[in-house]
Each structure stands twice: as C-alpha cells, then as structure tokens.
Amino acid sequence: MELSKWKFRAYYLSAVGIANIGGWIYLLAINLMIFNTTGSALAVAVLYMIKPFAFMLMGFWSGSVIDRVSTKHLMIVLDVVRASLILFIPFLDSIWGIYAVVMIIQMAGAMFGPASFTYMTLLLPEDERKQFNAMLSFVHSGAFILGPALAGILFMLGSLEMALFVNTGTFLLSAGLIYLLPRQNRIDLSDSTNFTWGTIVQDWHLVWKFSKMAFPFVVVYMVFQVVMLLTAALDSTEVAFAKEVLHLTDAAYGSLVSVAGIGFLVGAFCTNLLVKFMSAKHLMCSGTILVSTGYVIYSFSMNYLMASSGFFILCFALALANTGFTTYIQENIPIDMMGRISSLYGMVIYSLQLLAVLIFGIAAHSFSVQAVVIGGSLFMLIISLFLIVSVNRLALP
Template sequence: MKSFKWKFPIIYLCSVGIANIGGWIYLLAINLLVLEKTGSALAVAALYIIKPITQLLVGPWAGSLIDRVSTKHIMVYLDVIRAILILFIPFSDSIVFIYILVFFIQMAGAIFEPASFTYMTLLLPENIRHRFNAILSFVHSGAFVTGPLIAGILFMIGSLKEALFVNVVIFLLCAALALLLPRQMSTATFENSRITWLNIRDDWSLVVHFSKKAIPFFVLYMMFQMVMLLTAALDSMEVTFAKKVLNLSNTAYGSLVTLAGIGFLVGAICTNVIVRFAPAKLLMIIGTLFVSVGYVIYSFSTTYLIASIGFFVLSFFLSISNTGFMTYIQSNIPTDMMGRISSLYEMLSSFIQIIVILFLGLASQWFSVKEVVIGGSILMFCVALYLTLLSANQFKRKLVQ
C-alpha cells in the first residue's frame, strides 16, 4: 500500500467531486427552470422518470461498449457531450426541446456511471479499494453539502440560465481532468473489436451465466438495490410529507435537508476509520439496515425533532452502506465484465424503480401521504432485515464448510 502512487486517484477524486457539485447545480437549476416555464409540479416530477427510462434504453448495450474500449476516453467524450447539451438549454424556449435535451443528458450519464465505476476499479489495486471508496464517499458527501449551497449563491447573484453556463464550464473542467488520467483499458481480450448485435446477445448470455453461478451475490445485490430504490421513491414524497404531514415551513424543511447533508458527511468521516477494521459486506449490511431504521423513524415522526433524528440516522448510515456496497461488488465482479454486468444490473434496477415509483404514486391516490410513507419505510425495513438474515445464513454455511 505504501508503494502505491495516489496521484491519479486524487485526480479522479477531484473530477468526481467537481462533477457532483455540478450535478447539484444542474439538478436544482433544471427543476426550477421547468417549474418557471410550466408552473406545473407534475412537469418537474416528470424529470425524475427520465433517468430510469434512459438506463433501460442504454443498459442492453452500454456494458458491451465499456468493456471493449478505453473507459478514460468514454468519460472524456461524455463530459464534453453533456457540456454541449446543457449549453443549448438556456437558449431554448420550448419545454419539449428542453425535455429532449434532458433525455440525452441523462442517457450520457447512464453510460458515464458504469464507465467511471469500471475505470476506477481497473485503476485501483484491490487492497486499497475499500479505503478509496471511503474517501470517495466523503467526496460525495462534501458535494451534497456544498453543491446546493453554491447553487443557491449562483441563483442569488445571477439567473438560472447563468447557473447552467457555470455547469457547462464544470463539465469541461471534468473532461480536462480526465485527460490527465492514464489510459486504462479493460482486461478483456476483445478490446477495440466491433460491437454488433451478436456480440451484445453473447454478452447478455455471459451475464446470465455469471448470475446463475453467483446467485448469492446476485440476490444480495438486488436486495441492496431494492432498499436504495425504495429510498429514491420515498424521497419523491419527501417535500409533501414535510409540508402537509409535519406542517414544516420552507426554512424548517431546508434545515432538514442540510442536516441530512451533515449526517452524510459525518458518516463518511466515520467510514474512513471503520473501513480499516470492518469487511465491506458487513458495512453494506449494517449500513442498509440502519438506513431503513432511519426512514422508519422519519415516517412515524410527528415533530421536527423526531424527523431530524430519522434524517440524520438514515443519511449517516447511507454513507457507510454505499462504501461497503461499492467495495463488495468490486470484489465479486470480474474486472473484464464489470461494464456489462453493472450496466445490465442497473437496467434491471431501473425497471424495478419505475414500477416502485408508479406503485407509490398510485398508492398516494388511495391512501394518505403519511400512510404511504409509513408503508414504504416498513417494506424497506423488511427487505433490509431479509438482506441481513440472508447474509448471516451465507456466513454460517461458509463456517460449516
């Protein structure tokens, strides 16, 4: 570990940190811009369904591309493409055209995420991945806190369109930083080969074969993803719950979000210590369980104090669970198949996410928001508890063998 050079991982971390801050600026700016143009909360909500749809579209073939070409150059090209697409948004008066641009921006992001994850895995020796992931979690949490703050400052001193111009510069800066990274290729023997529909079909077969051989890993992966999908679905009702159930003011709700950012940051700091002593799988399991506990506390809250406790608990352990999850899948997925497996698994997760969001949306028409949030949090806890018990049983079987 001492001989490992941290120069390139630090460049990668800087790129990720800047990109995450830019992501917050873009997210808040595009939401407010669409709301400003349409005056419709439904039009804003539609933005959140675009991402899983694009992941469904790119999932079948993105992994085949990622595992065959330079992941570094994919990252550079996609950053430049997103910068160009965002540049067109401020000049558009058509809401339809803005949605089309957002669609392609999300499509580029759906390819970028598994490409970046694959590159990171190839860049790092296995013995330092857990520590790097803990630092990466800290970078994400820092962006969680500073991103909205910087966005708010930009909105105050300028316009939404000017904030998007800043976002263009951020993505170009990330592309420039990525150019400084070494050219890291997949270990696959067919790199730079043509990508055909026959290759894509064969890649699907390989992923299915891997999943059948690694059923315990696949089940744990999907159970974790189910908890994360439920968190995303419940987050879509967060504002309504805070305003209509808890009767919080805008200021009080804003402080809850800030508290969540602080919890994530503190969790990331603690993770950097814990990760040196605890295995990745344990971090993932314990973190996931307590994330669900935090949501249960929040869903049953009747006062700001109880809600804030729930928010802090879930955000604190979210950092721990994410770090454990990243290290766990890096240790269990072959590097030469990382792009294909992660892309297809993300596609499956996105399909489930759409169903969960639609189900909770329909449920909110039949039941009160509080009942839906409570039901979703209890379901999340049950899935997390099953994940914990399943992991414990797998551990017992290994001891017996």
C-alpha cells in the same frame, strides 16, 4: 511511485467531486427552469421519470461498449457531450426540446457511471478499494452540501442560465482532470472492433451465465438495490410528508435537507475510520439496517426534532452502506465484465425504481401520506433484515 499513485487518485476524486457539484447545480436549475416555464408540478415530475427511462434505454447495450473501449477516453467524451448539451439548454424555447436534451444528458450519465466504476476498479489494487470507496463517499457527501449551496449563490447573483453556464464549466473541468489520469490496462481489448447486435446478444448470455454461477451474489446485490430503490420511492413523498404531516415551512424544510447533508458528511467521515476494522459485507449490512431504522423513525415522526433525527441517522448510514456495497461488488464481479454486468443489472433496478415511484405516488394520492411512508419504511426494514440473513446463510465472503 507512491506520490504518483496518490496524485492520480486525487485527480479522480476531484473530477468526481466537481462533476457531482455540477450535477446538483444542473438539477436545481433545470427544475426551476421547467417550473418557471410551465408553472406545472407535473412538468417537473416528468424530469424525474426521464432518468430511469434513460438508464433503461442504455442498460441493455452500453456495458458492451464500456468493456471494449478505453474507459478513460469514454468518460472524457461523455463529460464533453454533457457540457455541450447543457450549454445548449438556455437557448431552447420548447419544453419538449428541453426534455429531449435532458434525455440525452441522462443517457450520457447512464453510460458514465458504469464506465467510471470500471475505471476506478482497474485503477486500484484490491486491498486498497475499501479505503478509497470510503473517501469517495466523503467526496459525494461534500458535493451534496456544496452543490445546492453554490447553486443558491448563483441563483441570487445571476440567473438560471448563468448557473447552467457554470455547470458546463464543471463538466469540462472534470473532463480535463480525467485526461490527466493514466490509461488503465484492460484485460482484453482484442474484440473491441467487433461490436454488433450479435455481440450485444452474446453479452447478455454471458451475464446470464455469470448470474447463474454467482447466484448468491446476485441475491445480495438485488436485495440491497431493492432497499435503495425504496429510498428513492420514499424520497418522492418527502415534500408532501413535510408539508401535510409535519406542517413545516419552506425554511424549516430547507433546514431538514441541511440536516441530511450534515448526516452524509459525518457518516462519510466515520466510514473512513471504520473501514479499517469492518469488512465490506459488515459495512453494507450495518449501514442498510441503520438506513431502514432512520426511515422508520422519520415515518412515525410528528414533529421537526424527530424527523430530523431520522433524517440524520439514515443519511449517516448511507455512507456506510454504499461504501460496503461498492467494495463488495468490486470483489465479486470480474473486471472484464464489470461494464456489462453493472449496466444490465442497473437497467433492471431502474425499471423497478420507476414502478416503485409510480406505486408510491398513487398510494400517497389514494391514502394518507404518513400511512404510505410508514408502510414503505417498515417494508424496507424487513428487506434489510432479509439482506443480513441472506449474507449469513449464503456464506458469502
């Protein structure tokens, strides 16, 4: 029984890792393909706006589907859909056709995330989730390093099209591993065939009712997510900061990204050790304050060494913060509503992220890049301190 349990977890972690590696290959290949086709940085920037739009479009209804179907089979279908669409991209000549296919791929990804999270929560006993989430962080960190490295090798040995074909294979392999997983036991699938617009509206009311009853949890959830969306907004200024403030060469900037990958990996390894001694909320709070500290160091840096130190600290701490947050929401969201709650909350967060990236982009164009990064990192630090106060004042578990 114990062997079977770890076999299934190995399948799940392998599927997530392979899909993440494929995701990095896809991201880099599609960015280069768009730039080579158009020669426009703006055309590439549009790609980064598609993802939050896709999550906004899916968020208001996808959770209603996730909570009413077998998440295992849903994940398989979504992986196959993404593999098929990526295979189709190299044969497209129109930039708008590529955008349309990317939008559908991102919409599938917007449903896959909450479905995968719900399945994982159902698969794991409550007392084993924190350790498993730490292992999951390690897998994500490994993919962060291996994905771009494999993409670079594929670009050198073949072409962008070949890289996308390999990417298709990674999603199909992920689907095959998910097929080997057990079908989880849902709490109630009796209403799975009654999916209508009225059902969606009813689900909104249920999520709203839960949010009012669990208001302290919602506060912590949203405050943490504000910190994370600020990281996304600051990341959008990363290249400009490296070039205009630090005056880094392309090679030096590449090594800075490598430092981030090492930080992720070391942080994930340490998280696997710390989960035995720290609660989910302590992992979340300590990780968040360290992420903000890393960004503050990075924002005030005037040379490579200081910037890389900040990068290492913030990426190291992301593993702590994400492991704590993932476990925390598993402890506080009812499993039978997890798809609906995470999808609707995600829609709100991605809407705010899109707005934040836009504001930071305009500010970086109007003022100095370093001033914007300093202001954003200090604001993140204030929000992180508010998170710690909220967790303590609201007496959360």
